[in-house]
Amino acid sequence: MEGGGGGRVSPMASGARRHKALAPWRFQSAFVRRESNPGVAFDGLETLEMSSDTATGGGISDSLSHGGSIDGDLQSPATDGGNEVAKGGGGGGGVGGDCGLDGVDGDLVAKEGNLAAKEGDSMPKDCNIHEGLENSGVATEPHGLDCKIHEGLENIGVAGEPQVDKPCDMPGFKCNDAGEENNSFHLEDSRTSEGTVQGLRKGCKAVAPWRFQTGYTPKWAQDLLSGTRSGETEEPTVEDGLSKRAPAMARNGPNLKGSATSGQRPAKVQKGTGSAPKKRKVDKDDHRISLVRENALTKLREFRIIYKKLLEEEEVKWRERGHGVKPDIAAFNIFMERFSADRGDMRYDGSIPGVRIGDVFNSTMELSILGIHRAQSLLVDHIKKKDGTCLAVSVVSYAQPSASDSLDFLLHVGSVAATCDKKLKGTDAALKESMDTDTPVRVIHALVTELGDACRPRQLTSYVYGGLYMVEKFHREKTTGVQYVNTFHLRRMAEQQQIDIQVLKTKKPESFDGTFTVDISGGLDKAPISAINSVSNEYLMTFRYISQIQYPLKYRPDPPSGCDCVGGCSVSQKCACSVKNGGEFPYNDFGENKEVKPLIYECGSSCKCPPSCRNRVSQHGTKFRLQVFKTNSMGWGVRTLDFIPSGSFVCEYIGEVMLDEEAQKRKNDEYLFAIGSNYYDVPDWKADIEKIPALQNGPSEDDEIHFAVDALNQGNFARFINHSCTPNIYPQNVLHDHDNISMPHIMFFASDDIPPLKELSYDYHYEIDKVYDSDGNIKMKPCFCGSIECTGRLY
């Protein structure tokens, strides 16, 4: 790996904020220390460029080629609900779990008359299934299947025009395109580098209140609550050359959440006909359809980029260790822990929005990420219905089709029973339930390619989504021994896009480029802040990562006066800090700030109370998993991987504090944030101001000295948070380590419940036609926030 150029970190940057306490999630495994972080320059010495060649491109496919063993070895706590996951490539159903999927002996899918089994299983070829099957010899699967799956990443890319890479003026570095105003219109193109025009203000963002405090619900949240998720509509599958229309498939509506767990049967079809259910909803809006597709592809692309990077690191560790969890499994586990936002049980029957027949996947992990088939479910995946019964929803077929084969019929060989009347269990019962309820199952063809040579044979397995099948018939056949085997006949539903077997065999998964940095904070933040670019191969621009605000020497503020509350602040009238807040604690019992206030005093270094005091919230730093990502139209942005409840502290805007005058001279004003000058500008704050002693006497002479935070050269990830006309976070003035109201910390709190993978955004509060360049020309920049309430202009 290139790039870890050994940059300096200032003493301040690595100071107090770097707590020993572990982050509340299991982030720490593979926590990357700054020496090994290639993405960010520290003091400008570390390079940002990391060659994409450093990633082990082929490694993934190769190491994922043994579908069975990967399935078998998965140990993802995030996906298996704590159950150990099945071992080995042999067919095997699950044991126990709440679906009672126990005692299933084997799962094999075969073509008619051809029982081609997954590697490791020995089923005779050309066996007459009605005349007694050989015992396939599959072992009882000793692992559990629960009824949960965790949905993987979801794209939150913003539509719009892509930004153009600008030439970089620093050798070896990429420029930040957003920061260079490539979307701006200048009234006159006569900007000079120095000097500001008196009375005109450059582009400082400002703290100001907004509609977010009063329970304002942005459109996307309304959609979410009402069950219509934009961009998540059912996708009619593409038509093939023969104009055969694929069915709308059997989902229970566009609301993924609603349909994911319901386990309700889809539209009824005539039993035994194998025809597709009537299309319940045809979304004519091509744009929405392509958005759903784009979402699925982005999810996959991001998984591949992150996974590739993690795999690369795990391989290095594995070589050093020489033993232990295989790199691919370790990488997958890390991915699930860190990046797979828990969206609850998102499994559902029928087709998966955005996934098309003929789509090719590298591994069962990719199937799992998109919700097509859980990786640990081996050959049959299921959902649990409300009445407790299980319904099969997908089957992986290891039958290797030949040119003359039709894929319209598949035979699935289930478990082996000792007696003829033994009750169906596990995945067999789930398949029978699908048959009885006419629920189609997704079929995924696992295509095995032989690689290597006679001495070192290797297999590469790719997975092709084959469409929906009905479980048509069930038989219990006597084998040549004294046992009985359960067999299921699956028939492909009509009117779906056909796939050509030869084409299918030659299809390789699409490869996606992109960049991923494990932790741009280089260990300075408590939790790693990853950065992903699935739009281009560009890495983050260079800047010095700091985790504490930098005060100018001249204006370094004095420590605050503190409170004497020993054991914690509880009585608001007695706590000196609470009195500074007007006699009340600003945060509720959950540490949430429900409303923006002119100023919040948190307890701090001079107080006698412990760190757990209820009046210390934002000073503890970010507790949510956040990620910098490349948007389609606004440069880099920040999104959350976790659900963030409304009122929660999100992060601090960190950079260099400087006199406003000096800030106005900065050539690049994109990362400026005006601070401490707004207390008396906001009419709504009048009543609050009267309660806060420090603000009661109105602006003092000191208030004439305005400061700004500039995060251009030094800052934290908050510098990447974009503007939105319907924001979901707001800036709050907070003091905790000094009492100087001219230099409050800018702490962002959530103004809404923010779902995982949603981009964070605040209102920059630029006044239109009031932002000037250094020559006094009005600057204009279009807003690409994508909100339906967008005003069209950033400034």
Ligand SMILES: C[S@@+](CC[C@H](N)C(=O)[O-])C[C@H]1O[C@@H](n2cnc3c(N)ncnc32)[C@H](O)[C@@H]1O
């Ligand atoms: C503080 S930076 C935010 C991070 C930035 N996107 C980046 O890549 O570094 C502010 C700049 O981001 C871009 N930006 C932020 N929000 C935007 C929006 N809603 N529409 C267009 N550009 C936006 C503008 O170039 C803006 O000057």
